[in-house]
Amino acid sequence: MNTRILGENNLVINRFFNLDGRAYEGGALSVKTKELLGLVASLVLRCDDCITYHIVRCAEEGVSRDEIFETLSIGLIVGGSIVIPHLRRAVDRWDDCERMRQAQA
Amino acid sequence: MNTRILGENNLVINRFFNLDGRAYEGGALSVKTKELLGLVASLVLRCDDCITYHIVRCAEEGVSRDEIFETLSIGLIVGGSIVIPHLRRAVDRWDDCERMRQAQA
Amino acid sequence: MNTRILGENNLVINRFFNLDGRAYEGGALSVKTKELLGLVASLVLRCDDCITYHIVRCAEEGVSRDEIFETLSIGLIVGGSIVIPHLRRAVDRWDDCERMRQAQA
Amino acid sequence: MNTRILGENNLVINRFFNLDGRAYEGGALSVKTKELLGLVASLVLRCDDCITYHIVRCAEEGVSRDEIFETLSIGLIVGGSIVIPHLRRAVDRWDDCERMRQAQA
Amino acid sequence: MNTRILGENNLVINRFFNLDGRAYEGGALSVKTKELLGLVASLVLRCDDCITYHIVRCAEEGVSRDEIFETLSIGLIVGGSIVIPHLRRAVDRWDDCERMRQAQA
Amino acid sequence: MNTRILGENNLVINRFFNLDGRAYEGGALSVKTKELLGLVASLVLRCDDCITYHIVRCAEEGVSRDEIFETLSIGLIVGGSIVIPHLRRAVDRWDDCERMRQAQA
Numbered sequence: 162m163n164t165r166i167l168g169e170n171n172l173v174i175n176r177f178f179n180l181d182g183r184a185y186e187g188g189a190l191s192v193k194t195k196e197l198l199g200l201v202a203s204l205v206l207r208c209d210d211c212i213t214y215h216i217v218r219c220a221e222e223g224v225s226r227d228e229i230f231e232t233l234s235i236g237l238i239v240g241g242s243i244v245i246p247h248l249r250r251a252v253d254r255w256d257d258c259e260r261m262r263q264a265q266a
Numbered sequence: 267m268n269t270r271i272l273g274e275n276n277l278v279i280n281r282f283f284n285l286d287g288r289a290y291e292g293g294a295l296s297v298k299t300k301e302l303l304g305l306v307a308s309l310v311l312r313c314d315d316c317i318t319y320h321i322v323r324c325a326e327e328g329v330s331r332d333e334i335f336e337t338l339s340i341g342l343i344v345g346g347s348i349v350i351p352h353l354r355r356a357v358d359r360w361d362d363c364e365r366m367r368q369a370q371a
Numbered sequence: 372m373n374t375r376i377l378g379e380n381n382l383v384i385n386r387f388f389n390l391d392g393r394a395y396e397g398g399a400l401s402v403k404t405k406e407l408l409g410l411v412a413s414l415v416l417r418c419d420d421c422i423t424y425h426i427v428r429c430a431e432e433g434v435s436r437d438e439i440f441e442t443l444s445i446g447l448i449v450g451g452s453i454v455i456p457h458l459r460r461a462v463d464r465w466d467d468c469e470r471m472r473q474a475q476a
Numbered sequence: 477m478n479t480r481i482l483g484e485n486n487l488v489i490n491r492f493f494n495l496d497g498r499a500y501e502g503g504a505l506s507v508k509t510k511e512l513l514g515l516v517a518s519l520v521l522r523c524d525d526c527i528t529y530h531i532v533r534c535a536e537e538g539v540s541r542d543e544i545f546e547t548l549s550i551g552l553i554v555g556g557s558i559v560i561p562h563l564r565r566a567v568d569r570w571d572d573c574e575r576m577r578q579a580q581a
Numbered sequence: 582m583n584t585r586i587l588g589e590n591n592l593v594i595n596r597f598f599n600l601d602g603r604a605y606e607g608g609a610l611s612v613k614t615k616e617l618l619g620l621v622a623s624l625v626l627r628c629d630d631c632i633t634y635h636i637v638r639c640a641e642e643g644v645s646r647d648e649i650f651e652t653l654s655i656g657l658i659v660g661g662s663i664v665i666p667h668l669r670r671a672v673d674r675w676d677d678c679e680r681m682r683q684a685q686a
Numbered sequence: 687m688n689t690r691i692l693g694e695n696n697l698v699i700n701r702f703f704n705l706d707g708r709a710y711e712g713g714a715l716s717v718k719t720k721e722l723l724g725l726v727a728s729l730v731l732r733c734d735d736c737i738t739y740h741i742v743r744c745a746e747e748g749v750s751r752d753e754i755f756e757t758l759s760i761g762l763i764v765g766g767s768i769v770i771p772h773l774r775r776a777v778d779r780w781d782d783c784e785r786m787r788q789a790q791a
Contacts, residue, residue: 162669165676169646173654173709174668180705181662184343184698189332194299195340201303202310202344203663205453207523208627210666211344226484227294234488235300238289239307239316241451242496243415243518246525248489249477256480267459270466274436278444278499279458285495286452289488308453310663312733313417315456331694339698346661347706348625348728351735353699354687361690372774375781379751383604383759384773390600391767394553394593399542404509405550411513412520412554413768418732420771421554437504445510448499449517449526520768522628541589549593556766557601558623558730561630563594564582571585604763609752614719615760621723622730622764631764647714655720658709659727659736 185218193222197232204236204244204251212251220258229255290323298327302337309341309349309356317356325363334360395428403432407442414446414454414461422461430468439465500533508537512547519551519559519566527566535573544570605638613642617652624656624664624671632671640678649675710743718747722757729761729769729776737776745783754780 167175185195196218203211219229233248272280290300301323308316324334338353377385395405406428413421429439443458482490500510511533518526534544548563587595605615616638623631639649653668692700710720721743728736744754758773 162673166669166672169650171650171654173705174650174657176701176705176708177654177657177662178665180698180701181343181665183701184340188336189330190302190336194302195336197295197299198302198306198337198340199344202306202341205307205311205451206344206663208663208666211663225294230484230486230489231293231295231300232303234486234492235289235303236307237451237489237492238286239304239311239451239453241415241447241449241454242492243449243521243523243526244451245493245496246523249481252481253477267463271459271462274440276440276444278495279440279447281491281495281498282444282447282452283455285488285491286455288491310661311453313453313456316453335694335696335699339696339702342661342699342702344661344663346625346657346659346664347702348659348731348733348736349661350703350706351733354691357691358687372778376774376777379755381755381759383600384755384762386596386600386603387759387762387767388770390593390596391553391770393596394550398546399540400512400546404512405546407505407509408512408516408547408550409554412516412551415517416520416554416768418768418771421768435504441503441505441510442513445499445513446517448496449514449521520766545589545591545594549591549597552594552597552766554766554768556730556762556764556769557597558626558628558631558764559766560598560601561628564586567586568582601763604760608756609750610722610756614722615756617715617719617723618726618757618760619764622726622761625727625731626764645714651713651715651720652723655709655723656727658706659724659731 193219193224196222197224197228200229200251201232201236201239204233204247205240207240207244207247209247209250212247213254216251216254217258220255220262226255226259298324298329301327302329302333305334305356306337306341306344309338309352310345312345312349312352314352314355317352318359321356321359322363325360325367331360331364403429403434406432407434407438410439410461411442411446411449414443414457415450417450417454417457419457419460422457423464426461426464427468430465430472436465436469508534508539511537512539512543515544515566516547516551516554519548519562520555522555522559522562524562524565527562528569531566531569532573535570535577541570541574613639613644616642617644617648620649620671621652621656621659624653624667625660627660627664627667629667629670632667633674636671636674637678640675640682646675646679718744718749721747722749722753725754725776726757726761726764729758729772730765732765732769732772734772734775737772738779741776741779742783745780745787751780751784 196215200215203215301320305320308320406425410425413425447454511530515530518530616635620635623635657664721740725740728740762769
């Protein structure tokens with residue numbers, strides 16, 4: 162789908178997609194910290210697709226289970242009970258990632 | 267104002283205020299990382315008072331200027347141009363914090 | 372300002388303003404309950420002007436201080452810490468209303 | 477899923493879940509009124525899972541069909557046409573609840 | 582479903598649904614421009630059902646593919662990466678509309 | 687303030703600011719239509735600074751008073767009564783623009 166959108170050659174959309182990737186590259190903050198920032202932002206804005214993306218990226222960056230739960234707990238406090246359904250799905254995604262990691266080990 | 271609200275003895279509000287403090291205590295993640303999470307969540311939800319609070323806490327925890335700007339950049343990418351007025355005020359607050367730190371040195 | 376807007380004779384805006392008034396009229400639910408619904412909706416959506424409006428209307432409808440705090444506590448749980456600055460201003464407005472009521476007594 | 481999350485023993489998340497339950501207990505406001513407040517807050521924040529939860533709780537507390545529609549109408553006025561898809565699903569859930577009540581009678 | 586809701590005879594809901602239709606009628610602005618306004622508003626508020634509705638209406642009003650993408654690009658810039666999953670589904674809906682138009686030609 | 691932020695040389699922020707400008711350049715849609723899209727998006731997301739910016743830009747692009755009110759009416763229908771305080775300030779800003787235009791004539 163991204164290929165289809167980028168193939169449209171809309172300058173603003175294409176540059177935005179590129180910039181979206183650049184924002185999470187390591188710098189003064191590590192890639193791992195930036196993915197946690199992306200995760201908490203996605204949680205309080207309640208976007209399941211974005212949460213799933215950052216959960217997977219966090220797993221790839223070696224984030225621990227406790228770090229995920231502490232990040233989710235901040236999103237819960239900031240965003241309130243309205244984020245609970247998304248927090249549940251985030252935990253579900255995280256458990257999937259852990260299962261895959263164990264299957265590969 | 268917080269004292270006035272807590273003095274009301276509403277169990278839910280008082281426990282929430284207490285829990286809000288606990289969420290940012292160090293654990294698997296450092297206090298500093300948690301404040302950055304609080305900052306980016308406040309930025310994408312566009313709450314100036316919350317942004318100011320976390321900017322001040324970040325300064326107290328020794329966050330660097332580059333780390334602040336990278337955190338703000340993720341909030342900007344996730345939240346879009348609608349966060350720009352809040353990003354401007356965040357930078358203004360951060361500059362105040364740096365000036366105060368220099369005046370104290 | 373409302374007069375100026377209504378004088379513009381934009382059919383959609385004028386009918387919406389009229390409908391906005393109708394929604395809070397008593398029916399199966401009392402006017403008082405409807406104002407509490409308007410208050411909690413305004414709190415979780417974090418609109419200070421709307422909160423002030425419904426706080427004043429609640430005071431006019433004889434809502435008690437405990438009822439206000441319980442309504443605010445539900446808004447706080449649902450909406451999270453991001454509503455705290457608005458909750459503070461709501462309490463401030465409510466205290467103003469109580470002082471005016473006492474001054475008139 | 478809740479058991480799995482609570483079993484994680486994250487203090488902030490566990491206390492929040494507990495507090496979320498306490499917020500809807502009867503006090504100065506009845507349980508029924510508090511569920512209506514939860515419903516309208518969920519509607520304007522557009523969370524289908526939360527709406528379903530409060531619709532079911534409202535049915536359990538004996539809320540009438542007219543009271544539900546008046547609550548939804550306030551959510552619609554406050555939140556605008558963007559809540560219409562959620563209002564439709566809320567009515568669908570409510571109709572399910574009524575059918576179950578009739579099947580049990 | 583709309584018939585079922587309208588049959589309930591809740592004055593506020595019924596008048597709102599009527600007004601919602603009136604808002605997109607041609608006036609100083611064309612129907613086409615108004616549908617683009619409805620589309621961008623739905624995109625930044627991230628409501629898939631509303632986006633689908635306005636995408637279909639835009640196709641009916643003869644909006645071009647480039648006009649759709651430029652509208653989506655403004656929604657993306659204003660609303661940030663959090664709208665990307667909805668932008669993807671919007672493009673998917675638009676492609677469906679184009680396919681149907683070609684099948685009918 | 688923008689100069690201060692851009693001087694920071696954060697690649698993501700600087701490119702985003704540049705892209706934000708590009709999004710409103712004329713293309714398949716006119717600059718005027720794009721400014722109306724920016725206005726309605728800012729209204730439903732309830733950002734006064736963004737609304738003011740697009741109101742001024744609309745005035746510069748020769749948008750008529752009726753076109754502004756029709757755009758605001760769509761924002762009101764989509765976003766609900768919660769946008770009313772922002773709609774009032776938008777009308778206020780528009781009236782300022784018209785007065786300035788008349789003073790210059």
